[in-house]
Amino acid sequence: MSKNTASKRAFPTGGTRVNLANALTGLRLLLAPVMAWAIVQQVWLVASLSMIVAIVTDVYDGKVARRQNRESAFGGLFDHGTDAFFVSVGAWALAECALITPWLWPCITLAFLQYALDSKALAGHKLRTSLLGRYNGVAYYALVATAIGVQTLQLGLSVIAADHPAELGFAIGVVTFLNNAVFSAAWLLVATSLISMTDRLYHALRRKPSEIRKPPI
Secondary structure (H helix, E strand, O other): OOHHHHHHHOOOOOOOOOOHHHHHHHHHHHHHHHHHHHHHHHOOOHHHHHHHHHHHHHHHHHHHHOOOOOOOOHHHHHHHHHHHHHHHHHHHHHHOOOOOOOOOOHHHHHHHHHHHHHOHHOOOOOOOOHHHHHHHHHHHHHHHHHHHHHHHHHHHHHHHHHHHHHHHHHHHHHHHHHHHHHHHHHHHHHHHHHHHHHHHHHHHHOHHHHHHHOOOO
């Protein structure tokens, strides 16, 4: 068997990390500071646009990787790491505006670091998720998107209320309710993140030496 044939079999998804799937993930990574700046400066339309593009790239990077047979441990780590960074930065910026608790973004960061280390991602293993961790990951995105959406909605309602003063009280009531819901949901995610980290640590400590995976050859 030639070296080229062995190399192709060892890396069925292709050796290069420069591909469309990773480019989509990279775009989301670049959008994180843009979104954070927009939130802190309260430029909500820019924040909303950044969030929409991020969600689209998150949906399609995995699909593109599978379609082009480019799935890899690196791609999974890059994708999930970018997601964690994106929502952590978003949660930090929202906390700077006092829209959510400042405890959420450190929980997101620590949860991902534990996730990557427990999965031995740096050694080339694919990330090993848990059910609660997966739900938390989706919820982080949903929370940041909802918080930005509420503030964008507030802009629209303020315009409507200016033309129809009788609707002002209703608009204020809607925004207040949604802001309170987002604030409470952030605290709930702090709790579920801590539960997920505790559960992962518990199972890691109980894992037998024989169950610890060897790095891929």
